Amino acid sequence: MNYLLLSLIKTAVVVGVLMHxxxxxxxxxxxVIAHVQLRVGPRRVGPHGLLQPLADVIKLITKEGMMPxxxxxxxxxxxxxxxxxFALISISVIPFGPIINVGGVKTGMELTDLNIGIxxxxxxxxxxxxxxxxxxxxxxxxxxxxxxxxxSAQMIxxxxxxxxxxxSPLLILNTLxxxxxxxxxxxxxxxxxxxxxxFHSPFPQIxxxxxxxxxxxxxxxxxxxxLPEAENELVAGFxxxxxxxxxxxxxxxxxxxxxxxxxxxxxxxxxxxxxPFPVQYGSGYxxxxxxxxxxxxxxxxxxxxxxxxxRITLPVFGVLFLVIAGVFLIPVLQPVLLPLFWFGAKVGAIxxxxxxxxxxxxxxxxxxxxxxxxxxxFPVAMINLFATSLAVALTAK
Amino acid sequence: xxxxxxxxxxATIPATQEPPASPSAPRRMTLNMGPQHPSTHGVLRIVLELxxxxxxxxxxxxxxxxxxxxxECEQKFWQQVVTLxxxxxxxxxxxxxxxxxxxxxxxxxxxxxPRAQWMRVMLTELSRLNSHLVWLGTHALDIGAMxxxxxxxxxxxxxxxxxxxxxxxxxxxxxxxxxxxxLEPPRGWQQAVGKFIRAFPSKVDEYEELLNAxxxxxxxxxxxxxxxxxxxxxxxxxxxxxxxxxxxxxxRKTQPYSxxxxxxxxxxxxxxxxxxxxxxxxxxxxxxxxNIIRQALEGMPDGPWRADSPHVLLPDREKMKTxxxxxxxxxxxxxxxxxxxxxxxxxCIESPRGEIGYYIVSDGTSKPYRxxxxxxxxxxxxxxxxxxxxxxxxxxxxxxGSMDFVLGDTDR
Numbered sequence: 120m121n122y123l124l125l126s127l128i129k130t131a132v133v134v135g136v137l138m139h140x141x142x143x144x145x146x147x148x149x150x151v152i153a154h155v156q157l158r159v160g161p162r163r164v165g166p167h168g169l170l171q172p173l174a175d176v177i178k179l180i181t182k183e184g185m186m187p188x189x190x191x192x193x194x195x196x197x198x199x200x201x202x203x204x205f206a207l208i209s210i211s212v213i214p215f216g217p218i219i220n221v222g223g224v225k226t227g228m229e230l231t232d233l234n235i236g237i238x239x240x241x242x243x244x245x246x247x248x249x250x251x252x253x254x255x256x257x258x259x260x261x262x263x264x265x266x267x268x269x270x271s272a273q274m275i276x277x278x279x280x281x282x283x284x285x286x287s288p289l290l291i292l293n294t295l296x297x298x299x300x301x302x303x304x305x306x307x308x309x310x311x312x313x314x315x316x317x318f319h320s321p322f323p324q325i326x327x328x329x330x331x332x333x334x335x336x337x338x339x340x341x342x343x344x345x346l347p348e349a350e351n352e353l354v355a356g357f358x359x360x361x362x363x364x365x366x367x368x369x370x371x372x373x374x375x376x377x378x379x380x381x382x383x384x385x386x387x388x389x390x391x392x393x394x395p396f397p398v399q400y401g402s403g404y405x406x407x408x409x410x411x412x413x414x415x416x417x418x419x420x421x422x423x424x425x426x427x428x429x430r431i432t433l434p435v436f437g438v439l440f441l442v443i444a445g446v447f448l449i450p451v452l453q454p455v456l457l458p459l460f461w462f463g464a465k466v467g468a469i470x471x472x473x474x475x476x477x478x479x480x481x482x483x484x485x486x487x488x489x490x491x492x493x494x495x496x497f498p499v500a501m502i503n504l505f506a507t508s509l510a511v512a513l514t515a516k
Numbered sequence: 517x518x519x520x521x522x523x524x525x526x527a528t529i530p531a532t533q534e535p536p537a538s539p540s541a542p543r544r545m546t547l548n549m550g551p552q553h554p555s556t557h558g559v560l561r562i563v564l565e566l567x568x569x570x571x572x573x574x575x576x577x578x579x580x581x582x583x584x585x586x587x588e589c590e591q592k593f594w595q596q597v598v599t600l601x602x603x604x605x606x607x608x609x610x611x612x613x614x615x616x617x618x619x620x621x622x623x624x625x626x627x628x629x630p631r632a633q634w635m636r637v638m639l640t641e642l643s644r645l646n647s648h649l650v651w652l653g654t655h656a657l658d659i660g661a662m663x664x665x666x667x668x669x670x671x672x673x674x675x676x677x678x679x680x681x682x683x684x685x686x687x688x689x690x691x692x693x694x695x696x697x698x699l700e701p702p703r704g705w706q707q708a709v710g711k712f713i714r715a716f717p718s719k720v721d722e723y724e725e726l727l728n729a730x731x732x733x734x735x736x737x738x739x740x741x742x743x744x745x746x747x748x749x750x751x752x753x754x755x756x757x758x759x760x761x762x763x764x765x766x767x768r769k770t771q772p773y774s775x776x777x778x779x780x781x782x783x784x785x786x787x788x789x790x791x792x793x794x795x796x797x798x799x800x801x802x803x804x805x806x807n808i809i810r811q812a813l814e815g816m817p818d819g820p821w822r823a824d825s826p827h828v829l830l831p832d833r834e835k836m837k838t839x840x841x842x843x844x845x846x847x848x849x850x851x852x853x854x855x856x857x858x859x860x861x862x863x864c865i866e867s868p869r870g871e872i873g874y875y876i877v878s879d880g881t882s883k884p885y886r887x888x889x890x891x892x893x894x895x896x897x898x899x900x901x902x903x904x905x906x907x908x909x910x911x912x913x914x915x916x917g918s919m920d921f922v923l924g925d926t927d928r
Binding site: 152155158261342343477479481484485487 | 547733911
């Protein structure tokens with residue numbers, strides 16, 4: 120098949136899925152936080168507020184794009200563009216599943232299999248800070264400036280422990296390509312403990328994983344490290360002067376970054392699309408069971424509706440889950456769907472932690488954040504790297 | 517304001533960025549925080565002078581919410597002023613009702629029956645809980661913990677329902693009037709208050725579980741917002757702030773009013789004198805208030821719910837239909853108010869924020885000659901520059917929140 124055509128199709132699929140993920144990630148975040156906080160979240164637009172993202176997008180696009188007169192126009196317009204571009208680019212090297220065979224065409228489930236994929240992502244995410252810093256500076260607003268300064272300092276500081284945390288599993292896996300990284304995590308110890316990086320011999324990378332996740336929170340400006348946009352101190356931080364789609368770009372960049380770091384964590388530490396226990400023990404039936412349980416929950420709540428509408432909407436969702444459960448049983452589709460399911464489940468679990476933490480924790484202070492990075496996270500990452508390299512060197516053949 | 521006057525005024529405003537004193541001195545930035553800032557809890561404006569993120573000078577600018585309530589009091593009959601006191605501190609409105617009623621009753625030398633006194637205690641303690649819950653929620657929100665806010669407002673909602681049950685109003689209750697209460701306590705109030713008060717201590721446990729052992733919360737509150745005890749005494753800071761400095765100053769204990777001496781409760785103190793100490797003091801106070809409400813609920817005396825003084829209090833509707841005197845009293849009180857003997861009085865009570873005192877002068881007519889309010893928020897806010905200087909912007913938010921001021925209370 121024509122390489123160009125194949126690439127175009129894959130790009131369309133990835134962009135479509137990514138954009139919907141970003142939009143609905145925000146819906147999920149609002150729902151989860153609402154339920155933590157004894158609220159119900161969006162419910163008005165569509166059943167259970169499912170069309171809320173669409174409404175938000177329409178609102179943000181049709182709003183007037185205000186540009187204050189005191190800004191530096193070039194960089195003010197450039198900043199959201201930089202932020203969103205570099206946030207979206209990194210998804211291009213992330214594989215979502217193994218090499219599949221669709222109608223005689225063999226292709227990997229990613230846009231491109233770069234042999235230095237992980238370095239590419241590190242480089243690109245380092246560029247993302249320019250968007251925030253420029254926005255803070257070009258807005259010519261004191262709150263925005265403080266937000267931009269904080270952000271630059273924070274993202275640069277946390278890149279270091281993040282890179283060190285990434286380096287140690289790479290020492291064990293001995294490759295920089297995401298596809299090979301996942302393939303090297305594919306077998307099982309004693310037949311059931313997965314050989315993911317966090318369980319990997321000779322030195323389990325559980326500490327590297329934790330450091331990576333903490334640094335990822337800081338890199339993506341999420342609670343408890345959301346100082347650049349600390350709304351109670353700096354009003355809205357670096358995007359105080361932005362409105363309409365320019366504001367939405369920053370918003371999208373933040374969520375795209377969240378998705379990217381969750382994907383990287385999954386690929387590097389959690390075995391990518393490998394199931395948590397072998398197929399011969401029935402891991403292929405887990406998605407079916409999960410969707411069946413979801414369907415049962417829907418039917419149960421439809422029978423005991425909390426609101427009148429639930430009597431109609433929840434059975435529809437239940438039937439939908441039943442259909443999905445059935446689809447997972449079709450043998451032809453299983454090699455495509457099962458890896459996608461495991462990849463999606465792991466990324467989703469990490470994203471859920473992001474949201475959960477946001478609903479629970481207070482915010483760090485600026486100096487405490489820096490101290491945490493340089494006096495705790497960085498030394499621990501260093502020690503972990505040394506220990507890993509020592510273990511790798513001692514066990515080398 | 518004419519144009520010349522306006523220009524003259526503009527000329528006196530200093531330039532936002534003054535040139536540094538010497539070339540080597542770091543350039544300072546003047547940051548205007550408020551009056552529309554998410555964390556100044558209303559319309560407080562603070563002009564901050566910053567070196568980096570460190571506050572060198574803090575200059576609070578109050579008066580954006582000035583409503584002229586003190587002056588307006590002089591235009592109203594004595595009994596009408598009660599509705600104005602609600603608007604002073606809208607989070608602890610019953611405390612303001614109570615202090616005004618107590619002051620006027622002192623001038624009138626009215627004897628309040630025990631049932632009304634106990635009811636007043638119970639309701640002001642509920643309004644103390646209301647105020648502390650709003651404080652805890654917004655304070656935690658300022659520091660970044662979103663969820664506590666919603667938990668606190670869940671309980672606040674229950675309290676507001678109780679207020680609505682008593683008075684028909686959720687916020688501006690005006691329930692405590694001169695001579696007693698506005699209405700007879702409604703049927704079933706024991707069940708409503710009892711249900712709330714049985715559940716409440718476990719809710720406080722819930723907040724403490726979220727915050728007490730949270731390392732980020734501890735780091736953000738411990739050692740932040742210190743102000744020396746001498747400064748506090750000089751500036752007239754009262755309430756939980758001075759109790760957090762270790763001074764057991766609580767007017768409910770030291771100058772008992774409205775039969776507070778019949779209740780068994782402890783004065784919460786702490787020695788840290790920082791944001792953490794104030795947080796601990798207020799949480800302990802919430803437990804003590806719940807304790808007082810339970811005692812009031814269990815030991816509520818029987819009897820009339822207002823004083824027996826027909827020339828001050830409106831008569832019952834039933835009496836008006838059968839007795840001529842009642843109709844005359846009603847007509848007189850409604851049309852020309854009642855006269856209060858000549859004199860002056862200062863009455864203070866412990867509001868959730870500290871000492872609230874009303875200084876009232878009567879010239880013997882049916883309207884007050886002067887009502888001066890010594891409000892705790894105004895006193896506590898005087899410590900702001902001392903508290904903010906030398907700390908980070910992020911800490912200033914925690915320190916501001918720990919002061920628990922209400923701008924309506926500050927500006928009157």
